[in-house]
Amino acid sequence: MLERRTGIGLMLLVGVIALFLGWHFFSNSSSAGQWTVSDEGILDYIVSMPQYNLSPPEDDGNSTISTVQFQSRDAFMAALLRIPRSKSNGDEKKGTIPGIVLLPGATVSKEREQKLARHLADLGFASITLDQRNLGGIDPKADLQMFLKGEEPTEHKMVYDALAAGDILRSQPEIDPACIIYAGESNGGRFAIMACALDRSARGVLAISTCGYGTDAAIASAGEVDKNQVRFYRSIDPGTYLGRIAPRPLAMIHSRNDTIIPYQLAEQTYARGMQPKRLHTVGCSVHGYCAQMDEAIKEELKGMTVK
DSSP, X not given: OOOOXXXXXXXXXXXHHHTTTTOOOOOOGGGSTTEEEOTTOOEEEOOOOOOEEEOOOEEETTEEEEEEEEEETTEEEEEEEXXXXXXXXXXXXXXXXXXXXXXXXXXXXXXXXXXXXXXXXXXXXXXXXXXXXXXXXXXXXXXXXXHHTTOOOHHHHHHHHHHHHHHHHHTSTTEEEEEEEEEEETHHHHHHHHHHHHOTTOOEEEEESOOOOOHHHHHHHHOSOOHHHHHHHHHTOGGGGGGGTTTSOEEEEEETTOSSSOHHHHHHHHHHSOSSEEEEEEOOSSSSOOGGGHHHHHHHHHHHHOO
């Protein structure tokens, strides 16, 4: 799985922020439309239940699957809704199934994410898997320029997309609306953390093979920077939102042999989270979900659904 196309790792982020020196733009973007960014860099949204089209469900082994189309901000979004069947009679349990908003990593389609979605269905969880904008790819420099001009950055819209998908999931008759979890791999894990922090009714977040950007550390080393640019970079860094997940659980799973995001970066992000939290370590030599993560996923999702 390829990580984000723009390479916004810690080293690059430090370099980008260094370019801020001497820039003196003013932005009133915090009041544009139905989104705000606080002085601390916390994104907030007024989320409206989107209109959506749902195809008739088709059998797919242990679950049914339907395509979902909905409008979110300025785009038409596509998703797959997977609902597990009851082991007792093969019918969906009305209003009792927990749901997961599942966000793939960069370049990964909703169809390619179905291996994990099927595993979640085996555990009794429904899921709505998004085709994220640009298939999860990001362009922080272009988004910064949009922000400074008072326009809504694409990365902010991607958080809104996840929140809208959560509302669609809650509206399904089979789903327990009080038991929604956000989960994601790699770049999708970043958006899952941010969406869970903003969705106060969510039960927790499961972040696989991901990390924050270390924005605050980079800012501290860069010296004086423009406050509006700082607000933007904080607003897209999942590390900014970690304190808002508690008292819901933060669960992270990472391989010591991750081929894209070094394990040490996951440890740094995890250290910024508040209890309850857990970091599970596996040894597979891939980036993203692998079968060695199954037990940790089962354990953490079970804990998030206990009322």
